[in-house]
Amino acid sequence: MLFSSVGFLFRFLPIFIFIYLTFPKYRNIVLLTGSLIFYGVGEPYFVLLLLLSVLVNYGFSCYMFWEPRSPQKNRRKKAARRRKRALTLAVTFDLGVLFVFKYWDFAAGSINALAGQGILPLLSLALPLGISFYTFQMLSYQIDCYRGTLEKRVGLIPFATYVCMFPQLIAGPIVRYSEVAERMISRRVRIRDLENGLKLFTLGLGLKVLLANQIGTLWNLIMTAGAGRLHVLVAWLGAAAYSFQIYFDFWGYSVMAMGLGKMLGFSIPRNFDHPYISRSLSEFWRRWHMTLGRWFKEYVYIPMGGSRKGNGRTIFHLFVVWAFTGLWHGAAWNFVLWGIVFFLLLSLEKRTYGKRLEQSRVLGHIYTVLLIPVTWVIFAITDMGQLAGYLGNLAGYHREEILVGVTQLLRYLKEYGLLLIACVIFVTPLPEKLYWKWKDRWFAVLILLGIFWWSVREIISGSNNPFLYFRF
Amino acid sequence: MNSNKLRTFLEIMYNCPFILLVIFTSIIFGVLFDGDGNRRAVHAMADSRLVQEGVNAGEGDENLGEESGIEINGKRDLDDSVKRETEKETEGDEETLQNAGERRENGDKIKDDLKQKNDTQGSENPVKAEEVETRATEFVEYVPIETHSRYYSDAGKTALTTAYDYVLENESYFNDAAFLGDSRTLGISDYAGLEGADFFCDNGMTIYKLLGDDGVTYQKTGEKVDLKEILQEKHYGKIYIMLGMNELGYGDTPMYLKQYLKVIQQIKEWQPGVIIYVMANLHVSQEKNNMESEFNNININDKNVASARLANGKDVFYLDCNPLFTDEEGYLLADLTFDGVHLYAQHYDKWRDFLFAHGVEREEMQQTEGSGQKEAPGEPGDS
Numbered sequence: 001m002l003f004s005s006v007g008f009l010f011r012f013l014p015i016f017i018f019i020y021l022t023f024p025k026y027r028n029i030v031l032l033t034g035s036l037i038f039y040g041v042g043e044p045y046f047v048l049l050l051l052l053s054v055l056v057n058y059g060f061s062c063y064m065f066w067e068p069r070s071p072q073k074n075r076r077k078k079a080a081r082r083r084k085r086a087l088t089l090a091v092t093f094d095l096g097v098l099f100v101f102k103y104w105d106f107a108a109g110s111i112n113a114l115a116g117q118g119i120l121p122l123l124s125l126a127l128p129l130g131i132s133f134y135t136f137q138m139l140s141y142q143i144d145c146y147r148g149t150l151e152k153r154v155g156l157i158p159f160a161t162y163v164c165m166f167p168q169l170i171a172g173p174i175v176r177y178s179e180v181a182e183r184m185i186s187r188r189v190r191i192r193d194l195e196n197g198l199k200l201f202t203l204g205l206g207l208k209v210l211l212a213n214q215i216g217t218l219w220n221l222i223m224t225a226g227a228g229r230l231h232v233l234v235a236w237l238g239a240a241a242y243s244f245q246i247y248f249d250f251w252g253y254s255v256m257a258m259g260l261g262k263m264l265g266f267s268i269p270r271n272f273d274h275p276y277i278s279r280s281l282s283e284f285w286r287r288w289h290m291t292l293g294r295w296f297k298e299y300v301y302i303p304m305g306g307s308r309k310g311n312g313r314t315i316f317h318l319f320v321v322w323a324f325t326g327l328w329h330g331a332a333w334n335f336v337l338w339g340i341v342f343f344l345l346l347s348l349e350k351r352t353y354g355k356r357l358e359q360s361r362v363l364g365h366i367y368t369v370l371l372i373p374v375t376w377v378i379f380a381i382t383d384m385g386q387l388a389g390y391l392g393n394l395a396g397y398h399r400e401e402i403l404v405g406v407t408q409l410l411r412y413l414k415e416y417g418l419l420l421i422a423c424v425i426f427v428t429p430l431p432e433k434l435y436w437k438w439k440d441r442w443f444a445v446l447i448l449l450g451i452f453w454w455s456v457r458e459i460i461s462g463s464n465n466p467f468l469y470f471r472f
Numbered sequence: 473m474n475s476n477k478l479r480t481f482l483e484i485m486y487n488c489p490f491i492l493l494v495i496f497t498s499i500i501f502g503v504l505f506d507g508d509g510n511r512r513a514v515h516a517m518a519d520s521r522l523v524q525e526g527v528n529a530g531e532g533d534e535n536l537g538e539e540s541g542i543e544i545n546g547k548r549d550l551d552d553s554v555k556r557e558t559e560k561e562t563e564g565d566e567e568t569l570q571n572a573g574e575r576r577e578n579g580d581k582i583k584d585d586l587k588q589k590n591d592t593q594g595s596e597n598p599v600k601a602e603e604v605e606t607r608a609t610e611f612v613e614y615v616p617i618e619t620h621s622r623y624y625s626d627a628g629k630t631a632l633t634t635a636y637d638y639v640l641e642n643e644s645y646f647n648d649a650a651f652l653g654d655s656r657t658l659g660i661s662d663y664a665g666l667e668g669a670d671f672f673c674d675n676g677m678t679i680y681k682l683l684g685d686d687g688v689t690y691q692k693t694g695e696k697v698d699l700k701e702i703l704q705e706k707h708y709g710k711i712y713i714m715l716g717m718n719e720l721g722y723g724d725t726p727m728y729l730k731q732y733l734k735v736i737q738q739i740k741e742w743q744p745g746v747i748i749y750v751m752a753n754l755h756v757s758q759e760k761n762n763m764e765s766e767f768n769n770i771n772i773n774d775k776n777v778a779s780a781r782l783a784n785g786k787d788v789f790y791l792d793c794n795p796l797f798t799d800e801e802g803y804l805l806a807d808l809t810f811d812g813v814h815l816y817a818q819h820y821d822k823w824r825d826f827l828f829a830h831g832v833e834r835e836e837m838q839q840t841e842g843s844g845q846k847e848a849p850g851e852p853g854d855s
Binding site: 010191192194195198199202217220221223224225226227229403404408411414442445446448449452453 | 484491498
């Protein structure tokens, strides 16, 4: 079920909130059941996989905290060994499941291609919704348990609720248990929380439906014209459109999650902090998908030694982090390439011009504004031949005659001009600043009501073309 | 005690104006609109009017029926029993007819059909006439699967390009042509290089909106125009219509057919003698098809089969471009598309050539048919 669907907005959410408020004593159970229904509607089989993962992980975490009754020799040593074993098993299990469902075909396909024959069979499994997110969340829980950040074993229901809770199950943010630990035990939902949560949710809905979905059609239009035969300006327009789309899509979803979290009495961490106004790519990654960046930093980069082991090692650590960040986003070579491009650029920044960029007001912005769309193009186009064609177009090079030229460019600008301006405005921190300043004023309430119904209208008329980014 | 309760209640109300407004408006909209966002009252009214017109066309008004020849078809074809009868008649030919396009050899048969049709019309037997007309479009049957959708069902057959003695044309054929459609037609406008034709299309265009007051974008100027006015003022030789994608999740197939019929009727009224091409909607790729929504090839085929019934091989022709771009299972080839729905720009050449290959020469048609369509009601050519 998508947040931006009629079924969620007018059926699931009101019914769920009603039950949730009616039984304040059983909030975790209600939330867990609701979340499983939420997930199960779209993924009737993979909900079982989710449940299995939760149970197995819970088992490992119990093993980690398990203490033998009778006093033993080397108690501490044995406990440490047990913890290590439990962690290893948990990590192996989680990454194993993720690998089989997400990466097997990619890995097997690549090996087969290298060998020139079909050594490994392809499984053609569908990707369980949100598996990358909930796997990482469970891993963070296991590692936190291992490290002692979480001192006490938590109950099965709170743990399962933490992993499955529907606001963040499918697309994050990747929450750490310590961030919700207190609220897991008891939480109060005040009427103000419901009100503010719904407002925040509406803001996110608008970002997703009114900005991301709409501008996404421009990217589709341009890609349909065919990568490789675009006028250089059209190519840049397309790259910009996709950059807007992916940002508002993901940011909108995160804001909706925050709003829903608030309505349920949680405080879900922020995932985006206006990434496109960064002055360097390092800054960009401190502002983009912050919970994922944090995850890699705390569970991969720093444990490896971070930047404390000399320059050579730092570069290597960066490489590992970025190769995995790339792969996390998808099982295809373009994602690896995307990660590596970021690795190269970030290493360059760290070693040479990074400081200078962040100091100068103008240069840094130009740098990010030009580079980020290019990286998103690499992210967006899975077919390597097309990707090369598109990158060529961005540089003004094309092998065949241009199919989409200035005529179409003018039409696109005419059709999408206002939307593009709106996108640029929403990239700046201004709208959010105004939101927090005015959100309780009566006119803001009316504007939000307008956004809500406009979004619903778009969702309904979009049910003609129900897939995410599409309109004919 | 009571006043205290009231105060708490008011306080709560005061603290959540947004929630209250959303709930309040939801209830209002819930009463006014149905689940698809269609206005309940107006929608029902429009529907009943359509039915009324259909009934008039099919039974009451003889003149109207003869004028366009298809109302009876469209109306009756909604009726299953008639459908089955007509299909049985055509069954014999189906095995030999593999595909659209190159079926010159059948031209003679069609001419025979037309002659037969003239005879039957003379003997005032509308049912017979209808059967013959349906033969203009051949259907290939298959075993339908069960669908559980309010939007469509499995048609259990696919429609082939209307059999006719098509002529190979060149670009000048399109100088008096108009294309009406959605984003796919926009693709033809952009990339097929038919400079002479007028394109009226928009992303998201539907058969319901086509002649509406919101207008359609005229691609030569980029301005929104009222198609009703244009079609009454400017005369076209041929009109190509391709709509049905944005209707996949709106209403159902009979409703789509009714509206399509109405549009064609209206166009014929404004454009006497025009050749109307009803173009099949291109299927989607396997990946898109499997996304478990109403957006799938069974639904598209259901719409295509419905619209194909409107063809009569006389002045309405059904063109199925799908064989050009789909695999043997009917999925749009993955190499030809980015989003599983639209062709890459470079492949519109093929589509253009397909259109070139399906020219209808009007003089010839008039000869075959006697006085044809130009004189509308009460045509004397039959006697």
